[in-house]
Amino acid sequence: MTKTPIKTALLGMAAAAGLVAAPAANAQDRLLLKTPVAFSTELPGLGSPIPRVAEQLDLMSGGNLRMRVYEPGALVAPFEILDAVSSGKINSGYTTAGYWAGKIPAAPLFSAVPFGPEAGEYMAWLYYDDGMDLYQEMYDQAGYNVKVMPCAIIAPETAGWFPEEITSPEDLEGLKMRFFGLGGKVMQRMGVATSLLPGGEIFPAMEQGAIDATEFSMPAIDARLGFHKLVKYNYFPGWHQQATIFEILINGDVWDGMSEQHKAIMENACKASVTDSYAEGEAIQSDALIENVEEHGVNIEKFNDEMLAAFEENWRAVAAEEAENNEFFAKVYNDLRDFREKYEIWKENAFLPRD
Numbered sequence: 001m002t003k004t005p006i007k008t009a010l011l012g013m014a015a016a017a018g019l020v021a022a023p024a025a026n027a028q029d030r031l032l033l034k035t036p037v038a039f040s041t042e043l044p045g046l047g048s049p050i051p052r053v054a055e056q057l058d059l060m061s062g063g064n065l066r067m068r069v070y071e072p073g074a075l076v077a078p079f080e081i082l083d084a085v086s087s088g089k090i091n092s093g094y095t096t097a098g099y100w101a102g103k104i105p106a107a108p109l110f111s112a113v114p115f116g117p118e119a120g121e122y123m124a125w126l127y128y129d130d131g132m133d134l135y136q137e138m139y140d141q142a143g144y145n146v147k148v149m150p151c152a153i154i155a156p157e158t159a160g161w162f163p164e165e166i167t168s169p170e171d172l173e174g175l176k177m178r179f180f181g182l183g184g185k186v187m188q189r190m191g192v193a194t195s196l197l198p199g200g201e202i203f204p205a206m207e208q209g210a211i212d213a214t215e216f217s218m219p220a221i222d223a224r225l226g227f228h229k230l231v232k233y234n235y236f237p238g239w240h241q242q243a244t245i246f247e248i249l250i251n252g253d254v255w256d257g258m259s260e261q262h263k264a265i266m267e268n269a270c271k272a273s274v275t276d277s278y279a280e281g282e283a284i285q286s287d288a289l290i291e292n293v294e295e296h297g298v299n300i301e302k303f304n305d306e307m308l309a310a311f312e313e314n315w316r317a318v319a320a321e322e323a324e325n326n327e328f329f330a331k332v333y334n335d336l337r338d339f340r341e342k343y344e345i346w347k348e349n350a351f352l353p354r355d
Helices: 005-028 049-061 078-087 119-128 131-141 181-189 199-207 219-225 252-257 260-296 305-325 327-350
Strands: 031-036 065-070 092-095 146-154 160-162 176-178 193-195 233-236 244-251 299-302
Touching: 031 049, 031 078, 049 065, 049 146, 049 260, 065 260, 078 092, 078 146, 078 244, 119 131, 119 146, 119 327, 131 146, 131 327, 146 252, 146 260, 176 199, 181 193, 181 305, 199 219, 219 260, 244 252, 244 260, 260 299, 305 327
Parallel strands: 031 065, 031 092, 176 193, 233 299
Antiparallel strands: 092 244, 146 244, 160 233
């Protein structure tokens, strides 16, 4: 049948409309996550994972899901990320739940637990037990409009940098020290005046005498902050942080509006980052320790049995107090404890003794 000029024109207009509509539909599927971070991306294993996540999101989505990373303080201050994401001021952020202890008592349990699980055990609880459900429930119950997912993990940190040797609990009394999370509550019980400072503020605080000692992270990360220039006693093991989780927070409305494909890309990019960050952290600590000793005159020390026993005794008291004071803390702590008790038979039989 021969097409009339009117029919031809209508068909042409429909085709043109289709060409215009297609890009518009695709534009709706595009998302830019503006992501302030709590840690400098120059810190290996701590801040370095998130630029790699951004790269992978772009590649896996064909450019439709992208992330722009903002260094600490460039868009939002590190301790303001949770509120900013929840309110929609920003649509995402990279941080650690331990920073929200003053807002949500249970939050540090999703960051680092004194004498707590190592990285493999932590991940097992999160991904294959109740951990992730409780993690999201925590933010929901506290009224925060966020989607949370782990996006990095590191192995043990150092126990701290001190100006003098620490051989007994009495040596801690009166110290002013930067300390993180639940471990900070333990130190307070032992007579330490603690403060929680962002990484970039620690060196000047110590240099000016506002604090005497500090803990921050793993040796290769601490090296970037220069603690070895000010104090020479670096203590181990990191009893307060045997593993530390870092989180991506996405505004809840933004998450709900994302396609299932974008959600899957986001979740799998973060799972891959957990693996990658752990491997990176494990790979680079030896060189940092050797350099500390051979080039910077650092004394690598291990806390004696008396000190470790004192830390653990005070940790049990802190955990009991926190559980008594907050119902959700008790719920999470008891769930993690039950998982660890069940895990113990595997841990004791499967792994070579550390000694």
